[in-house]
Amino acid sequence: MTAKEILSLTAVELGKKIKQKEVTSAEAVRAVLGQIRAMEPVLNSYVTVDKEEEILKQAEEIQKRIDSGELTGPLAGVPAAVKDNICMENMKTTCSSNILSEFVPTYTAEAVENLKKAGAVIIGKTNMDEFAMGSTTETSAYGPTRNPWNPDHVPGGSSGGSCSAVAAAECFFALGSDTGGSIRQPASFCGVTGLKPTYGTVSRYGLIAYGSSLDQIGPVAKDVTDCAAILEVLTSHDRKDSTSVERKDSDFTSALKDDVTGMRIGIPADYFGEGLDLSVKEAVLHAAEVLREKGAVVEMFDLGMVEYAIPAYYVIASAEASSNLSRFDGVKYGYRAKEYQGLHGMYKKSRSQGFGPEVKRRIMLGSFVLSSGYYDAYYLKALKTKALIKKAFDAAFSKYDVILGPAAPTTAPRLGESLKDPLKMYLGDIYTISVNLAGLPGLTVPGEKDKNGLPIGIQFIGDCFKEKNILQAGYAFEQSRGYEMPALAAEAADGKEER
Numbered sequence: 001m002t003a004k005e006i007l008s009l010t011a012v013e014l015g016k017k018i019k020q021k022e023v024t025s026a027e028a029v030r031a032v033l034g035q036i037r038a039m040e041p042v043l044n045s046y047v048t049v050d051k052e053e054e055i056l057k058q059a060e061e062i063q064k065r066i067d068s069g070e071l072t073g074p075l076a077g078v079p080a081a082v083k084d085n086i087c088m089e090n091m092k093t094t095c096s097s098n099i100l101s102e103f104v105p106t107y108t109a110e111a112v113e114n115l116k117k118a119g120a121v122i123i124g125k126t127n128m129d130e131f132a133m134g135s136t137t138e139t140s141a142y143g144p145t146r147n148p149w150n151p152d153h154v155p156g157g158s159s160g161g162s163c164s165a166v167a168a169a170e171c172f173f174a175l176g177s178d179t180g181g182s183i184r185q186p187a188s189f190c191g192v193t194g195l196k197p198t199y200g201t202v203s204r205y206g207l208i209a210y211g212s213s214l215d216q217i218g219p220v221a222k223d224v225t226d227c228a229a230i231l232e233v234l235t236s237h238d239r240k241d242s243t244s245v246e247r248k249d250s251d252f253t254s255a256l257k258d259d260v261t262g263m264r265i266g267i268p269a270d271y272f273g274e275g276l277d278l279s280v281k282e283a284v285l286h287a288a289e290v291l292r293e294k295g296a297v298v299e300m301f302d303l304g305m306v307e308y309a310i311p312a313y314y315v316i317a318s319a320e321a322s323s324n325l326s327r328f329d330g331v332k333y334g335y336r337a338k339e340y341q342g343l344h345g346m347y348k349k350s351r352s353q354g355f356g357p358e359v360k361r362r363i364m365l366g367s368f369v370l371s372s373g374y375y376d377a378y379y380l381k382a383l384k385t386k387a388l389i390k391k392a393f394d395a396a397f398s399k400y401d402v403i404l405g406p407a408a409p410t411t412a413p414r415l416g417e418s419l420k421d422p423l424k425m426y427l428g429d430i431y432t433i434s435v436n437l438a439g440l441p442g443l444t445v446p447g448e449k450d451k452n453g454l455p456i457g458i459q460f461i462g463d464c465f466k467e468k469n470i471l472q473a474g475y476a477f478e479q480s481r482g483y484e485m486p487a488l489a490a491e492a493a494d495g496k497e498e499r
Helices: 003-007 009-019 025-043 052-067 111-117 160-168 183-188 224-233 279-291 305-325 342-354 357-370 373-397 424-428 433-437 465-476 486-494
Strands: 045-047 081-085 119-128 171-177 193-196 216-221 262-268 296-300 402-406 442-449 455-462
Touching: 003 486, 009 025, 009 052, 009 224, 009 455, 025 045, 025 081, 025 119, 025 357, 025 486, 045 171, 052 433, 081 160, 111 119, 111 171, 111 224, 119 160, 160 171, 160 183, 160 216, 171 193, 171 224, 183 193, 183 442, 183 455, 193 224, 193 424, 216 224, 224 305, 224 442, 224 465, 262 279, 279 296, 279 442, 279 455, 279 465, 305 373, 305 424, 305 433, 342 465, 357 373, 373 402, 373 433, 402 465, 442 465, 455 465
Parallel strands: 081 119, 081 171, 262 296, 262 402
Antiparallel strands: 045 119, 171 216, 193 216, 193 442, 402 455, 442 455
């Protein structure tokens, strides 16, 4: 197979071809590494790529286990990437921050361990917004990531590196983390599929925390089938994570049926208010029509509480961030200022020099809302609002199996636009954050494109532990369109010699 033929496969398709001996894991790795060499000077999707000899050694060892019949899963031998806030032993994990620029963990996150047990080949660590704080992957200390569909535009965030890498065929799938839409929104901007599981489904052990009650690891891939297969591997009960849930219904690939007959799908009328691009609205309505023609019952309804989601989210997330990030003080690990006077001076200078502007902004906001005299007025009120948002979703799911809507109000903005106006950037999370506040699963599937050729993502939201509903609806919708690689990535793949 040529490099281009290999790179055009989905993760599950590649896994099958490796088992059928049509291609080897090492050949897939070489194709991916060639694509990385071609695309990274433009995109900057990765913070760290492992040494070629180490990756090929991984691939060859896994190939032997596949050939012997030891590894039989769908991801065996498939090259994958991991977001740079998910720890891997002996591989630098920076959260795209100067404060962790030289941090090398002594342990591996449970989610990555599960991928390794399944035989995935880990290529490296992807770029992200610093400590996952941002919606564009521009706050990274290692420079912004660019969108493979148009490098003048952002890939979204904070898992922009993972989504850009998958879209550009620099890996076959990747892990991201989703605190307020950080998988689903960049998946929308980059034209790939992203899944945020129900809170507690995937272990958070080894995920460097931003907002502990909101963070969840999930897959980014080319299609719904890949995401379902990856989620089956990631799902496990982990005693090292007190929020981990033991699930008995983890055969997610069984939901992949092109049949939504009788499925009840609700579209919140609240989602079609001010700020929504006409092209995004039309794409969502087109998706609704596709599902209606396939037999689903689709109707508009009033969800309520939508306008309160953003303030509640940023109060809670910033409060948790200010607490979680207090550990980065220059004492035990991470960056320490070279010149300072006294212990207090060391703390102050290390944190001032180590953290970027967006992280400092959220630490200050979080410290403020938790401070004496403001705790009741802001943080406690935000927690009450969170409970009301969950109640609104509970009412909706008593009538509907799936909620359909946009993943973001616009397509990918140009680089530099969002950072000029942080409030506008925060408002861009309006359709994703309530899913995290309520602990629900959410799936973004590529839909149509806008007039500039930029992808539009369609979001499917399910009730707690009902990933199968959104996977089934997303899969059925996906059958109406084929996966498309960005022209930039396709040209790079075309330029490689046959293997």
